[in-house]
Amino acid sequence: MLSENQGKCMEPAPRRILTASLLSLAVTVVLLAGCGRQSDADGTAQAPASSAESALPAPVAEAPADAPVALTDVIETSGQAVVGISYAAGLDRYPGLAKALQDYAAAARGELQQAVDGLGNDKPSMPYELSLAFEKQLETADLVVVKAEGSRYTGGAHGEPLVARFVWLPQQGRMLTADELVADAKGWKAISDHVADQLRERVATRLSSEDMEPGELQESLRSASRMIADGTGAKADNFRQFEPLTDASGKVTALRFVFPPYQVGPYSEGTQTADVPAAVLAPLVAPEYAPLFAHS
16 A cells, blocks of 8 residues: 555646645635634534544543633524624633633523524524623722623513623632622521512502502502512522622622512513612621621
């Protein structure tokens, strides 16, 4: 059997030129295919790997937590779906935070793709859609807060709201979560009571301004109170979405708890919030986070 070099030497000149041309064309096709997948860097779902890609060895270890993460905006359209994902500038300065945002976007997109796959070759009457924006709410030496808002539409009367908050501690290089912030069940009971009172007062004011019969008003108030009680029960999971409010020195003066549609009210009432001041929170938060809060 001839070696590759021997084979090339024995080929006539025209055939060698044709072979080189075909090789050049193949390289160009591979490069163009790679360009079509450059959105993979933004953490969105990738197309199934080809047989050649499947043959590559698995990575021996995960990337380090501080490995750079590129947050790339995504705009894609097809006959079945539309995807739009945007990131505020500068968030990739914090690799751990950027990875969390990327993972959230990838999960949201994965659920959209699952719905699209369920269509088969059918085309929906309205394209399925994912719209998601990550906005920087706050950036200090101690806190970086990112707001994620959007919706995912996979049929029906309206889209599914996407509501999330990310509170990053740059000094520690990690996320601040509700269950770490207040680890005591007694603390969540105090927060729950404070928030529920605000929400009930707000809905009572709104309903009393509407032209309703007394019986209808009382029933509406009872229904609203039940939803509020269910959505603000004294556990960290009900308060996992929050954003710190700070003063000029960067100290936290209050926490704004965020409740997506359906958690404490019907879809028509949208996302609701309730603020809990530092004076209430100070004795409730874990000691290691007390320095973040303003003291009266």
